[in-house]
Amino acid sequence: MSVRIALLGCGVVGSAVAKRLIEHSDELTERVGDRLELVGVAVRDVSKPRPESGVPAELFTDDAEELVTRADVVVELMGGIEPARTLLLKAIEHGASVVTANKALLGEDGPSLYAAAAEANVDFSFEAAVAGAIPLIRPLRISLAGDDVHRVMGIVNGTTNFILDKMDRTGADFADVLAEAQELGYAEADPTADVEGYDARAKAAILASLAFHTRVSSAEVYCEGITAITADDIRAARKAGLVIKLLAICERVTDEEGSAAISARVHPALLPRSHPLASVREAFNAVFVETQLAGELMFYGRGAGGEPTASAVLGDLVQAARNRLVGRAGPGELAYAAFPIQTIGAAYTAYFIRLRVKDRPGVLAAVSNVFAAQGVSIESMRQNKDRTDPELASLHLVTHRAQEGALAGTVKQLQDLDEVDSVDSVMRVEGL
Structure with missing residues (x-):
């Protein structure tokens, strides 16, 4: 007997996950209580060599729809909306638990996936979808479940933090630092999702939904990127003792009628240089969580990259496998509060x-x-x-x-x- 694992995607993160499953099989077996068996890896081109993953060639397949029907846990690392959504719904329909790092899908259509997982009584886990290796989702879902979260604010995109940090330290223009970030691999050839704030917006939607037990979609998060930030802005901020960061800010507020509402926004913001987030350098992420009982908590670490993200994926995978062995599912969506979403004008x-x-x-x-x-x-x-x-x-x-x-x-x-x-x-x- 074993827990059968299907992997959708074998890029940087997928390869790191597969390599860990294969090279540390015995240790993971001890942690789970049963063997984790990698039964297949779905890729677009099965003929492409992927020696870095350590996956035997016979496990690669281009038939992802068939693969998800014979797994106990499906790990989705393809990204994008489709076919990821269809494949995950099919996996859940066939009784598989799901682990995903797909923040775009969760930000756009998380509720339909949560509902399907709840109906099938399987796990739906996504620690790696926000802030890479930083344990953030599980504390919000579990550790702080008895507390009231008032505010979540942080740096959740490493590319933009690298750019703004380099502009602040060198005085260089945005275009020059972006080109350097692309050369170093911190920014994609098409950096739109990062520099326009779309990546952070999807993550903010996930964080707001979890923190305030309210369904918040990416479309409901105000979004403003960093492309308009100039060297003059950086210089003026420095003279004022401030630093510019792209922040995701989710908070429970009181609307004009005195009722509770949710504000969720992503935009460049100035911080005092004494603020802990002001000292977050390079491509690191950091998130503040303010609660009624615990007070202020800060989570800091590498927010992207193959191995850091794989760490979060594997944590979810081990927990999902453990849950299957004892015949239960972990916590699902809690959207009972249904607070209205405040517009940016308010x-x-x-x-x-x-x-x-x-x-x-x-x-x-x-x-x-x-x-x-x-x-x-x-x-x-x-x-x-x-x-x-x-x-x-x-x-x-x-x-x-x-x-x-x-x-x-x-x-x-x-x-x-x-x-x-x-x-x-x-x-x-x-x-x-």
């Missing part, structure tokens, strides 16, 4: 605004009047000579927390003000 945060103004008396008063008219309070203001035009001044402002809609009205009025030459940058500030 969000409250502080802001950093960089603008160029006419260098003459009365300008600061005119600018301050615009903020006052919109009910936005200024926390600090710094004025310097403009580097390119002696008749202009560079004005940097940090506001107190304000509603997004009020800030948008403020920016519009500033753009129409005669004393303002240009509004160059508006960014949210967290952690003050």
Whole structure:
């Protein structure tokens, strides 16, 4: 008797998982209580050699639909929406537990998969879908199940953190650092999913759903990438004692009627350099979880890469195999709260605004009047000579927390003000 494992995909992560299953078979058997038998690996091209995986050639197949029907646990590492969704539903229909790292699929259509797994009484696990090797999903699902999560905020995309960190340390432009990231393998040839924030958005949807027991899809997460961040933004942030990070922020808030709601957003944000997330370097990830009883928790580690991600996959795989041996399934979806999802216009945060103004008396008063008219309070203001035009001044402002809609009205009025030459940058500030 053994627990039969089917692997869908044999890329960097899939190869690392297969290699571990084969080379550490005896040790994994001891941990599970029965042997984990790799019965097949589905790939597009069975003729392509994959020596790094250590998988015997006869185990490769291009018939993924047949493979999932003869496994006890199916590990999906193909990525994308289809055929992954169809294959996982078929696996569940045939009684297999599922382990996946597919954040795009979970962000778009997780509920249908959760429901199918619950009906079939099988495990549906996805630790590797968010933050790679960092144990984050299991603490939210299990360790904090008796606590109330108030906020989840963190860096969940290594590519964008590498780019912003390098821009901050060197002063280089976005395009130059992106090219370097691609050369080093930190960014894909088409980096859109990372630099536009789509990858982080899918992860934010998963985290918000788990933390607040509410179904949140990727489409409901506000998303803004880092492509508009300039060296001037980085320089201005540094002068203000701040650093720019792409953050995923999910929090339980009170709406205008006084009822609880969920805010889920991904965007560049400024952090004080004293904030723990400000010191997260290179392609590392880190996530803060704030709860009622446990207080602040921080999870930190490698958020991507073949072996780190394989570690999370194998953790889910071992647990799913153990559960099958005792005839039970682990925790499933809890979406009982069904909180409404707040739009970005209702969000409250502080802001950093960089603008160029006419260098003459009365300008600061005119600018301050615009903020006052919109009910936005200024926390600090710094004025310097403009580097390119002696008749202009560079004005940097940090506001107190304000509603997004009020800030948008403020920016519009500033753009129409005669004393303002240009509004160059508006960014949210967290952690003050």
